[in-house]
Amino acid sequence: MxxxxxxxxxxxxxxxxxxxxxxxxxxxxxxxxxxxxxxxxxxxxxxxxxxxxxxxxxxxxxxxxxxxxxxxxxxxxxxxxxxxxxxxxxxxxxxxxxxxxxxxxxxxxxxxxxxxxxxxxxxxxxxxxxxxxxxxxxxxxxxxxxxxxxxxxxxxxxxxxxxxxxxxxxxxxxxxxxxVRWEKQAAPLRGVPVLVQHKAFPYLQNWLGLKETGTLEPKPGLEPTSSWLAGIVAQQTAQPARMVLRAAYQHAAPSLWIAERTGIPVVVLPFTIGGTPEATNLFSLYDDTINRLLRAL
Amino acid sequence: MRTTLTAALAAVLCFAPSADAANDAALAEIRAQVKQMKESYEQRIAALESRLADAEKTAAKAEATAVQVATAPPPAAPAAAMSAFNPEISVILQGQYKNMKDIPERGITGFWPANGHSHGDDHSAEQRGFSIDHSELVFTAGIDPYWRGNLTLGIQDNEVEVEEAWFQSLAIGHGLGLKGGRFRSGIGYLNDKHPHAWDFADAPLMYQVLFGSHASYTQDGAQLKWVAPSKLFVEIGLEAGRGSTYPGTDENANGANAGAAYVKFGGDVGVANSWLAGLSYLQTSAKDREAEFEDVNGLAAQGLFDGTTKTWIADFVWKWAPDGNPSDRNFKLQGEYFRRTEKGELDCLDEEGVGNACDPAMSGATVLSNYDTRQSGWYLQGVYQFTPNWRAGLRYDRLDSGRRDFGVNANNLLVADYRPQRATVMADYSWSEFARMRLQYAQDRSMQGVTDNQVTLQYIMSMGSHGAHKF
CATH class of the missing domain: 3.40.50.1980 (Nitrogenase molybdenum iron protein domain)
Incomplete structure (x- = not known):
């Protein structure tokens, strides 16, 4: 042997x-x-x-x-x-x-x-x-x-x-x-306040001028607690966000919970290629991201 | 086996290209050719890079008009302080509350007491009530581009134990990896996992009978492993070591007292399933390995074993996660089976002078006999994570004392024939990947005639930079 x-x-x-x-x-x-x-x-x-x-x-x-x-x-x-x-x-x-x-x-x-x-x-x-x-x-x-x-x-x-x-x-x-095309399309998104489930999109926010008003995770990587989410809901009156963003790989519950109580839409973003059926390459990834954001306005 | 293993390791260590003087001329020619090729490539690269740079300049202008470039600070320079070279340090805090029967000398019936002669081992798994396990202090760092090192200390009251202290190669290539020093052997599945990475508060019974209270075989020696260049994961490992821990004993000798070999296979089935399976072999030898026995009249007797131990372990792990994303839900099925034979001699004595069957006259006489055993056992466990924070698991342990031939000492010592078993259920909650609390219930029938219902509440907390865990 x-x-x-x-x-x-x-x-x-x-x-x-x-x-x-x-x-x-x-x-x-x-x-x-x-x-x-x-x-x-x-x-x-x-x-x-x-x-x-x-x-x-x-x-x-x-x-x-x-x-x-x-x-x-x-x-x-x-x-x-x-x-x-x-x-x-x-x-x-x-x-x-x-x-x-x-x-x-x-x-x-x-x-x-x-x-x-x-x-x-x-x-x-x-x-x-x-x-x-x-x-x-x-x-x-x-x-x-x-x-x-x-x-x-x-x-x-x-x-x-x-x-x-x-x-x-x-x-x-x-x-x-x-x-050039994406930035023209995304112009209406500039200054739009959003909630995010995880701090997954600071670069997207920076690019398109979205304004993050809060995160559903109390700390990065920690699961949302009900008391933290209740605080986010309360914050909506003072600082109303237009939508809540979630990366496709994350589980749905926290963002759906917020959507139900505040009436704002959940936007599931592909985050990377394969995150959504539409995001199949490096171009359709951003096409789909912008389309999904625009639909929620 | 032992010498050939050592020879194989030595051969590979010494494996270096040796140029023959007669070939010098040919070599010089090849070198010149290589140099020429290199120069021509370098010129081409330089040309291409300048093209790339030109293209960027024009592109940058276009970008400046088309794209509003975010003004962000340049990447921070790495911390210049000497502390930047400090190793990664992590500390594992582990402790528990345990409720179980008061049994002065715990053991597993039908098997050699792996903890030898030491009475009242203060390993926390055997303590009732509140206790802290040893805290683990881990230092890891790259040593230079060729080597990486690790030191793992187990710290307990009045005691610091070197659990692991090894260096590992980074630059051999060809799929080869060399490790030297003290390290957890690569045999089996659970053997190289530290207790904080276990899915239950204690080790499977089979690891306790195989290797004692640490439930892991540790080598002081060298390990050479090779990963095959194939899509199917195939890893072959060879180890040679001092072999001073159970089932071997420390021998003042040259060469290696322990040799191990293993092969592991692994892969994926679809996106949701991954698996790993292995077969391992460990051979050790023992001299005067001592343990407490009971004689046929219930008196204390001591046994010394001289001989060879051969251990085979077969292991497999299957992991499932929906879409291959384990963060939400996942399931892990894990099982291992062992077979061990020991052949040699058993010397029965009466150290305490109680007049046992081996020395009824209390004259200091001993009885020497054959010792020949063949034993086996297995465990199977499943752990299901059903939400991001919660997991629940079931485990079943079973051992078979098998054949135990004590020769003439069968007339003196109690030779139990027993099948120890244990059923365990656990649930744990993790606040983050660094903090976990576990509640476990076990019905332990590892001692003949005793059914011990054990409840354990355990915490595992890790601080600092702790490296990734193995599959």
């Missing part, structure tokens, strides 16, 4: 590198972005889908197996994946994708972070030291992240550099056109 094991180990040491450029994306938005930049030169595996809570993923064996053969991990960073990604990366035995290596890419490093907490204390809930990690809700961040990602892919896979640069430029062009 030991001879068998030794043989396997020696076999592993002498295995050749894989031909395809494998990318392991933690969440659907980075999977889609990597696909836009990589085109047919890359094989993208996305670890989660739009109906999963990105804070609460487990370090599943299937993820370790996929990380094992990846040349590049594309993560959000800012501690979003802290509950599972460090373990997956370490357990994979893949030296190229360890933290600090070029094969480990964190999107949050390339955008301006919002809600950086002045004090770090768990009594304030599930706060992220680097700021709010839900950066993908502002499509302008895709330009910055996409550019950095293209650079990283060129560095790691120079043979396909031309394709990566060209793909990124084409994508950025389409995105800029779409941005």
């Amino acid at each position: 030991t001879r068998f094991f030794s043989l396997l180990i020696l076999l592993a040491v002498s295995l050749p590198a894989h031909a395809a450029f494998n990318i392991f994306a933690t969440v659907p938005e980075w999977g889609a972005l990597a696909q836009e930049v990589g085109g047919d030169k890359v094989s993208v595996y996305t670890a989660t889908h739009g109906l999963q809570d990105p804070h609460r993923i487990e370090a599943k064996p299937s993820l370790i197996a996929r990380a094992r053969t990846a040349q590049l991990v594309v993560a959000t960073g800012a501690d979003l994946e802290i509950g599972w990604l460090p373990l997956v990366v370490r357990e994979s035995g893949n030296a190229a994708i360890q933290f600090g290596r070029p094969g480990y890419f964190e999107a949050a490093r390339f955008v301006s972070m919002l809600e950086i907490p002045p004090v770090l204390d768990r009594t304030l809930g599930d706060v992220h030291a680097a700021g709010n990690p839900h950066i993908q809700t502002d499509p302008r961040n895709l330009l910055k992240v996409g550019e950095a990602l293209a650079r990283r892919m060129v560095e790691l896979d120079p043979a396909n550099a031309t394709a990566y640069v060209a793909n990124y430029q084409a994508f950025a062009e389409r995105l800029r056109t779409a941005l």
Whole structure:
């Protein structure tokens, strides 16, 4: 038996590198972005889908197996994946994708972070030291992240550099056109007061000028309590919000409870690709987000 | 087995490319070619980067007019203080209130008393009323780009125990991982999980009979594991260690006294299900391993075991969550089965001079016999999280004392034939992922003739930066 094991180990040491450029994306938005930049030169595996809570993923064996053969991990960073990604990366035995290596890419490093907490204390809930990690809700961040990602892919896979640069430029062009359209469409949303279930949308609010008047979670990541929700309802008279926003992966009860007692609509936003049936790519994600917000006005 | 294991580990450790002098010329040529390729690539990259930069400049202008760019502060510089290099530190507070029968010397009938000779183990699981378990202090950090370290201390009154102290490779690659120092062995499913990660307030009976009150086998040694480059998760692990803890004993010897090997498989079924299954083997040897026995007349006797212990564990875990999103609801089914054989000699003595069957004349004589056992056991548990805060679970434990051949000492010592069992139900509430309170009820029939109804109220609180938990 030991001879068998030794043989396997020696076999592993002498295995050749894989031909395809494998990318392991933690969440659907980075999977889609990597696909836009990589085109047919890359094989993208996305670890989660739009109906999963990105804070609460487990370090599943299937993820370790996929990380094992990846040349590049594309993560959000800012501690979003802290509950599972460090373990997956370490357990994979893949030296190229360890933290600090070029094969480990964190999107949050390339955008301006919002809600950086002045004090770090768990009594304030599930706060992220680097700021709010839900950066993908502002499509302008895709330009910055996409550019950095293209650079990283060129560095790691120079043979396909031309394709990566060209793909990124084409994508950025389409995105800029779409941005003009989206901002025109979303103009009526500017200044609209909203409640949010989880602090999932500060970048979206910042982009479209929505005004957050309260959160249903008493502290980030903590389940709403009935007394806290009653306070939110009471606050409606002084500071009336027009709608309550919830990310598709979150459970419905708290926002429905508020909607029932205040009469304002619940808007379920896709949050990422796959969150709603309409949000199928990086463009329809924001089309659908804006449409859903406008319908609630 | 032991020597070949050590040899295999050593071979891999020493595995380094060795260039033959005769090949130097060929190598130089290859190096020149590589250098040339690198230079040409670098030129191309530089050209492409300048194109990218140009494109951005023009784009930036367009963006400035089309898009109102949010003015946010630039990313904060990392804290420059030396403290930024401090390891991640976390503290686990764990304690309980327990209601159970007053039994002076608890044990599991039909099995070797894993806690050996020590009377009145003050492990809190065996204390009645209020008690705190040891608090766990964990330090973890990257050491350099190649290594990562961990130190886990168990702190109790008048006692600090090094539970784990290991370094782990980060940069070997090829799916290989090397760990050295003191670490929880990778065998079985529950073995490498610390008590705060358990789903019940106590360990399954099978872990208690296999490894004693810590309910985990810890190696002082090295572990080498390999993850296969396949979509199906396949991990193979080899360990060699000092083997000083139960079922082995500390031996003043070169080489390794404990060897372990395991293979694990895992994957997903659809988006909602994930699974992990494994098969593990542990071999240890013991010399003068001592335990308390009862002789045929009910008098105290002591037994010393010399020999080899072989343990097989089969484990599986199945997790389900709607849409693969466990934050709201999820279910976890977990089971393990073990089979253990011990072969060697048993020396029966009368240390306390009570005139037991092994030394009725109190002359200091001992009785040496064969010792040959084959025992097994299993547990199965399910835990259901039905709201974001609440979970409930059921567990059933069953052991079989199996074959116990004590040779001639069968005439002197009481050889119980028994099937210990226990049924447990628990419910726990979590305020957040860092704070949990658990109520547990168990009907424990692990001692022959005793039915112990145990109620436990337990808290588990974690402070500081605590790393992710394994699947």
